[in-house]
Amino acid sequence: MSENKKVYLSALDEYINKVYILVLLLVPGACQCAGILYTFEKFMGWLPAVSWIALIIFDVTCLIYLATGIFFIKTGFSKGLVKASKLKLGKIFLVVIMFIQFNFILYMVPAKDFWGFAFFFVILTSFFLDFKMVAITSLEIAGSLVVSWIVRGDILLPLKDEMFIANMLNRIVCVSLSLPTTVLLTYLISRFLVNAKKDEMERNNEQVKNVLNSVQTLSENLFSAGNALSQISENESTSVEELSATSEQLVESSNVLGSKTEESMANLNELDEWKNVVADNVEKVERTSNDLLNKSKENEKLLSDLKSINKEVSDSMVATTEVAQKLSEAVEQIGTTLSLINEISASTNLLALNASIEAARAGEAGRGFAVVAQEVGNLANSTKESLDEVETVIARVQSNVDEITMHVGENSRKLEKQNEYFTNVFAGIKDMTELLLVSADAVSTMGEAHGKQAMVIQNTVSINKEIAESIRNENTQFNSINDMVESNVNDISEMTAQINAINGMVDEINKLLKREE
Numbered sequence: 482m483s484e485n486k487k488v489y490l491s492a493l494d495e496y497i498n499k500v501y502i503l504v505l506l507l508v509p510g511a512c513q514c515a516g517i518l519y520t521f522e523k524f525m526g527w528l529p530a531v532s533w534i535a536l537i538i539f540d541v542t543c544l545i546y547l548a549t550g551i552f553f554i555k556t557g558f559s560k561g562l563v564k565a566s567k568l569k570l571g572k573i574f575l576v577v578i579m580f581i582q583f584n585f586i587l588y589m590v591p592a593k594d595f596w597g598f599a600f601f602f603v604i605l606t607s608f609f610l611d612f613k614m615v616a617i618t619s620l621e622i623a624g625s626l627v628v629s630w631i632v633r634g635d636i637l638l639p640l641k642d643e644m645f646i647a648n649m650l651n652r653i654v655c656v657s658l659s660l661p662t663t664v665l666l667t668y669l670i671s672r673f674l675v676n677a678k679k680d681e682m683e684r685n686n687e688q689v690k691n692v693l694n695s696v697q698t699l700s701e702n703l704f705s706a707g708n709a710l711s712q713i714s715e716n717e718s719t720s721v722e723e724l725s726a727t728s729e730q731l732v733e734s735s736n737v738l739g740s741k742t743e744e745s746m747a748n749l750n751e752l753d754e755w756k757n758v759v760a761d762n763v764e765k766v767e768r769t770s771n772d773l774l775n776k777s778k779e780n781e782k783l784l785s786d787l788k789s790i791n792k793e794v795s796d797s798m799v800a801t802t803e804v805a806q807k808l809s810e811a812v813e814q815i816g817t818t819l820s821l822i823n824e825i826s827a828s829t830n831l832l833a834l835n836a837s838i839e840a841a842r843a844g845e846a847g848r849g850f851a852v853v854a855q856e857v858g859n860l861a862n863s864t865k866e867s868l869d870e871v872e873t874v875i876a877r878v879q880s881n882v883d884e885i886t887m888h889v890g891e892n893s894r895k896l897e898k899q900n901e902y903f904t905n906v907f908a909g910i911k912d913m914t915e916l917l918l919v920s921a922d923a924v925s926t927m928g929e930a931h932g933k934q935a936m937v938i939q940n941t942v943s944i945n946k947e948i949a950e951s952i953r954n955e956n957t958q959f960n961s962i963n964d965m966v967e968s969n970v971n972d973i974s975e976m977t978a979q980i981n982a983i984n985g986m987v988d989e990i991n992k993l994l995k996r997e998e
Contacts, residue, residue, distance in 0.1 A: 509547040516540040580621040591636040612668035619660035774917040795896040826864040833858030
């Protein structure tokens with residue numbers, strides 16, 4: 482039998498399962514209660530004749546019996562049914578503890594009325610509806626009573642008075658009638674009630690058999706129809722699943738394409754927005770290039786004019802240098818003339834000195850000549866002083882002329898260097914002008930290209946908008962198809978579930994039919 486297969490129990494099996502647990506707990510539990518009661522009575526001093534050692538042994542055995550009963554319950558079931566071996570051992574265990582505990586109590590706590598509990602012990606075993614077990618227990622209890630009356634008659638038997646014979650006869654009759662009656666009752670219940678149930682079941686089975694035959698035929702028809710519907714459902718489900726998967730893939734691809742198109746449109750819109758900015762900047766660059774070209778041409782003209790003026794200044798500096806050179810030469814000639822005058826003045830002064838000497842020699846006759854000679858000497862000295870002053874002025878003029886010549890030469894060299902720089906700058910500006918012309922042409926060409934690009938972008942934006950709208954319409958249609966497919970899938974799933982339910986019912990009917998067979 483499979484682990485997952487449901488176990489069907491008869492009423493008798495259900496009863497034995499419950500009784501097995503109940504009696505295995507009830508009998509040891511009753512013994513445990515007796516042990517607790519006797520321990521309390523001993524503690525209170527009401528059982529002075531009972532030994533503490535015997536009482537402790539009794540309590541320990543009660544605990545052992547209770548643990549053993551729990552062990553039998555824990556290990557006695559298999560798949561919801563009491564094991565036959567455990568049931569047999571449990572019955573033997575109960576018969577044994579009934580005998581032991583009854584005698585233990587009988588001799589540990591001797592009482593004249595304890596024989597009445599014999600019926601309680603026997604009734605506990607009758608729960609199993611096993612008359613053999615009840616009969617054995619009854620014989621054990623009856624035999625124990627007889628032996629105890631013989632061994633401990635002074636304590637267990639009634640007082641030997643005028644009622645002794647009557648009391649003993651009553652006990653014997655009561656035990657002799659009660660125990661066999663309990664055995665007989667157990668036998669009747671276990672045998673006749675079970676047989677009556679079997680007869681009733683046989684009659685019911687005969688009535689049900691015809692119904693089961695019809696049900697079997699119906700089950701076969703339902704099974705065939707269920708298989709056909711199941712096959713159709715599987716084929717339809719497979720087709721719908723493939724269609725659904727394809728539709729979902731198309732929707733997913735369309736969504737991806739739509740998102741990419743929207744992203745492209747966003748980029749193109751952004752590019753379209755930047756178009757005006759680029760156009761403005763291209764226009765500004767073109768305008769600035771043209772302005773810069775005009776400024777370069779103006780600078781080129783100004784530099785050309787400046788070069789001409791600079792050449793004139795350079796020529797003037799050359800002329801000035803020549804004039805200074807001539808002035809220097811004239812000053813040198815004046816110096817030569819002054820030197821000659823200075824020599825004449827010196828000679829005149831010497832001549833005046835000689836005339837003064839000769840006039841002195843002449844005496845009175847030469848006094849007038851001496852005065853003339855003196856005046857001539859004074860004139861010569863005055864002339865010498867004037868010549869000295871003129872020489873000083875000429876030297877200063879010569880120094881200034883030399884300085885002017887030096888500065889004019891240096892300025893002339895600087896002007897030549899400046900002219901060289903002007904020539905290089907002029908050439909550079911000329912080259913820059915040519916490059917600006919090329920740049921202006923390129924900017925103009927770029928402006929035209931940008932205009933064409935703007936037109937293309939505008940057309941692309943319009944096309945992408947149309948594509949996006951088409952994709953949205955396709956997505957709507959795909960979603961509608963997907964919804965219809967999902968609805969069909971749900972319907973097919975429901976139909977499949979109903980088919981499975983029918984097949985399940987057919988299987989259950991077949992199982993019932995097979996079990997009845």
